Amino acid sequence: MWMCVTLRYLGEEEDGSVSKETLSKALLAKLQKKAKEKQKRHSAKQREPLHEHPAEQVDAQKKRKADVDGGLEPQQHKKRHSETVASCSVEPVEQTNIQHQEEIQSGGSFNYQCSHVIWSVCLHLNVWVADISPESTTDTLPGFTLVGGFESKPVPKVDRVLPQWLAEPHVIHTDIKNNLISISDVPGLCAQLLKNLHSNGIQHFFPVQAEVIPAILESAQQGLLIGRGGYKPRDICVSAPTGSGKTLSFVIPIIQVLMDRVVCEVRALAVLPTKELAQQVHRVFASYAEGTTLKVVMLAGQKSFAAEQASLWNMRRSLADIVVATPGRLIDHMTKNSGLCLEHLRFLVIDEADRMIDSMHQSWLSQVMGAVYRSRAEPGSVFRRTEAACITSASLSPPQTPLQKLLFSATLTQNPEKLQQLGLHQPRLFSSTYGHADSAAASPTHGHDRFNFPQGLTEYYVPCTMSSKPLLLLHFILRMKLHPVLCFTNSRETAHRLHLLLQLFGGVQAAEFSSQLSPGDRKKTLKEFEQGKIQLLISTDAVARGIDISGVKCVVNYDAPQYIRTYIHRVGRTARAGRTGLAFTFLLRVQEKNFLQMVVKAGSPGIQKQVVKPENLRSMEGQYEKALQKLADVIKVLPQPIC
Numbered sequence: 001m002w003m004c005v006t007l008r009y010l011g012e013e014e015d016g017s018v019s020k021e022t023l024s025k026a027l028l029a030k031l032q033k034k035a036k037e038k039q040k041r042h043s044a045k046q047r048e049p050l051h052e053h054p055a056e057q058v059d060a061q062k063k064r065k066a067d068v069d070g071g072l073e074p075q076q077h078k079k080r081h082s083e084t085v086a087s088c089s090v091e092p093v094e095q096t097n098i099q100h101q102e103e104i105q106s107g108g109s110f111n112y113q114c115s116h117v118i119w120s121v122c123l124h125l126n127v128w129v130a131d132i133s134p135e136s137t138t139d140t141l142p143g144f145t146l147v148g149g150f151e152s153k154p155v156p157k158v159d160r161v162l163p164q165w166l167a168e169p170h171v172i173h174t175d176i177k178n179n180l181i182s183i184s185d186v187p188g189l190c191a192q193l194l195k196n197l198h199s200n201g202i203q204h205f206f207p208v209q210a211e212v213i214p215a216i217l218e219s220a221q222q223g224l225l226i227g228r229g230g231y232k233p234r235d236i237c238v239s240a241p242t243g244s245g246k247t248l249s250f251v252i253p254i255i256q257v258l259m260d261r262v263v264c265e266v267r268a269l270a271v272l273p274t275k276e277l278a279q280q281v282h283r284v285f286a287s288y289a290e291g292t293t294l295k296v297v298m299l300a301g302q303k304s305f306a307a308e309q310a311s312l313w314n315m316r317r318s319l320a321d322i323v324v325a326t327p328g329r330l331i332d333h334m335t336k337n338s339g340l341c342l343e344h345l346r347f348l349v350i351d352e353a354d355r356m357i358d359s360m361h362q363s364w365l366s367q368v369m370g371a372v373y374r375s376r377a378e379p380g381s382v383f384r385r386t387e388a389a390c391i392t393s394a395s396l397s398p399p400q401t402p403l404q405k406l407l408f409s410a411t412l413t414q415n416p417e418k419l420q421q422l423g424l425h426q427p428r429l430f431s432s433t434y435g436h437a438d439s440a441a442a443s444p445t446h447g448h449d450r451f452n453f454p455q456g457l458t459e460y461y462v463p464c465t466m467s468s469k470p471l472l473l474l475h476f477i478l479r480m481k482l483h484p485v486l487c488f489t490n491s492r493e494t495a496h497r498l499h500l501l502l503q504l505f506g507g508v509q510a511a512e513f514s515s516q517l518s519p520g521d522r523k524k525t526l527k528e529f530e531q532g533k534i535q536l537l538i539s540t541d542a543v544a545r546g547i548d549i550s551g552v553k554c555v556v557n558y559d560a561p562q563y564i565r566t567y568i569h570r571v572g573r574t575a576r577a578g579r580t581g582l583a584f585t586f587l588l589r590v591q592e593k594n595f596l597q598m599v600v601k602a603g604s605p606g607i608q609k610q611v612v613k614p615e616n617l618r619s620m621e622g623q624y625e626k627a628l629q630k631l632a633d634v635i636k637v638l639p640q641p642i643c
């Protein structure tokens with residue numbers, strides 16, 4: 001049944017033969033005629049004498065039926081009840097019609113008025129809009145189109161087609177051990193850098209470094225002021241597994257390119273999502289900049305704002321060549337005008353790029369871009385730069401320092417719409433995911449991202465119940481001697497309770513790590529864990545991304561992660577730099593199906609089931625019960641299973 005009619009005004013030009021007024025008059029006349037007919041029928045019905053005998057009633061009904069069959073529209077059978085009610089409101093309808101007619105004649109908003117008139121009349125008459133059948137409306141009222149047919153039509157499926165740069169990347173090997181390249185085989189590195197690499201124990205480059213370092217060096221072959229052939233260099237995106245050495249693949253070429261600068265200006269900016277990551281990358285930059293005149297400064301809130309400001313700027317001179325920052329602190333320095341000048345910026349590194357895209361609502365990137373192109377230099381000066389728009393011979397003729405974006409992530413999105421927010425310039429993608437026959441075919445069409453997992457990683461899931469989780473963890477550490485273990489929970493509360501419980505149980509050197517700890521405590525805890533003083537580090541996702549802790553043998557997902565990206569980053573804290581590692585995920589029965597599907601879809605080489613028999617846990621149960629009782633006293637709540 002038709003529930004609604006939308007009349008579309010087709011515009012002046014389609015109105016050649018029939019004027020607006022004629023149309024509206026015709027429409028009104030039709031509706032008025034209908035109203036009168038209904039009124040007539042109704043009063044005739046009321047005039048009919050009441051039949052006393054049932055037989056007479058039947059005859060009368062038959063007569064009415066014959067009348068109806070003879071002349072009335074079939075729909076009116078169904079509307080008898082409505083018509084009875086409508087009889088009370090015929091007069092106001094006519095008034096309304098007259099009023100609307102006047103409005104129409106006065107040349108008001110035509111389309112609104114027409115549809116309004118119809119609706120008002122229909123409402124007053126209690127006439128179903130369906131009575132104005134599509135045929136009659138379109139036939140009698142040219143210029144109006146009925147929309148809203150309700151037949152369900154199959155919608156053709158649209159295949160995802162990736163832009164060429166995403167669909168055909170430069171492929172990076174995932175097998176690190178069998179694809180090492182001697183550092184002396186990569187051209188363009190100066191003696192000082194080779195020396196620094198040697199003193200950091202690096203003789204060979206990993207595959208991602210062997211591909212990306214030459215690409216960045218090549219884009220800066222013409223020096224700092226212009227790109228190859230005078231064009232702006234292409235932006236570079238790198239998607240490679242966790243622990244594959246992405247940090248050095250931007251640190252080494254940036255230091256190499258900036259090494260020959262004369263005046264100190266901020267020419268490289270690396271933005272990272274967390275303080276810990278910023279510290280880690282700052283450390284790497286600082287260690288490879290040794291023996292050069294380059295200055296590396298960190299803006300991540302480790303020091304006071306004034307101290308950071310002092311490290312940036314002194315006596316109107318920049319004191320920093322390379323700045324490593326978190327987005328929040330970076331914006332602070334830009335808005336408070338602390339002396340951070342980005343007008344000479346040559347490299348913008350966005351590490352953990354997919355996470356940084358998610359934080360794009362903070363608009364840090366647009367503020368950085370604004371600062372980069374806010375040039376105070378004279379027109380025609382080589383230091384003047386204009387934001388890339390349409391490339392014309394005029395826009396390319398003045399030479400200018402090009403800005404090049406370098407993106408890195410283990411889980412770089414393959415969604416062009418998301419990447420588009422970064423405003424990339426003719427990007428080149430280096431990826432270990434897309435080159436595979438199966439994944440390349442699958443990712444563009446199936447609509448879900450696929451990633452590469454470190455080669456040395458072995459994944460397990462452990463079926464469990466809520467109450468058996470702490471015992472399973474103890475089993476891995478005390479019986480199977482799997483430590484150091486990095487254990488992830490989904491909340492700070494769970495991490496805190498689990499830590500308390502294990503302390504009460506005894507026998508395990510455990511520590512807790514979350515954003516609630518002071519920066520000093522966080523640093524100390526990570527150091528002790530790295531030194532082997534802590535066997536088990538229980539953490540929220542605060543250390544799930546990017547943090548490089550050497551020697552982590554095993555990762556335990558005490559709580560199953562909700563998102564595949566979280567899983568990949570968590571398990572990627574082990575099996576780094578070509579080493580081996582184990583990852584266990586505790587799964588409740590209800591979680592198993594969805595979790596396993598998610599992991600397989602993402603391209604996991606295979607996750608195996610690891611069953612721990614109840615009898616293996618039995619010997620610890622007594623001690624565990626006592627610890628639970630004590631925990632109840634400590635946290636002043638009823639004992640309940642840790643979740």
Ligand SMILES: Nc1ncnc2c1ncn2[C@@H]1O[C@H](COP(=O)(O)OP(=O)(O)OP(=O)(O)O)[C@@H](O)[C@H]1O
Nearest residue numbers: 204205206242243244245246247248410546548577
């Ligand atoms: N060429 C190399 N030779 C030996 N070790 C290396 C080399 N390159 C990097 N490493 C080491 O590998 C580890 C992982 O490197 P890095 O942190 O850069 O990985 P990543 O790809 O950035 O990982 P994530 O995605 O988790 O951030 C580090 O400890 C680093 O020192």
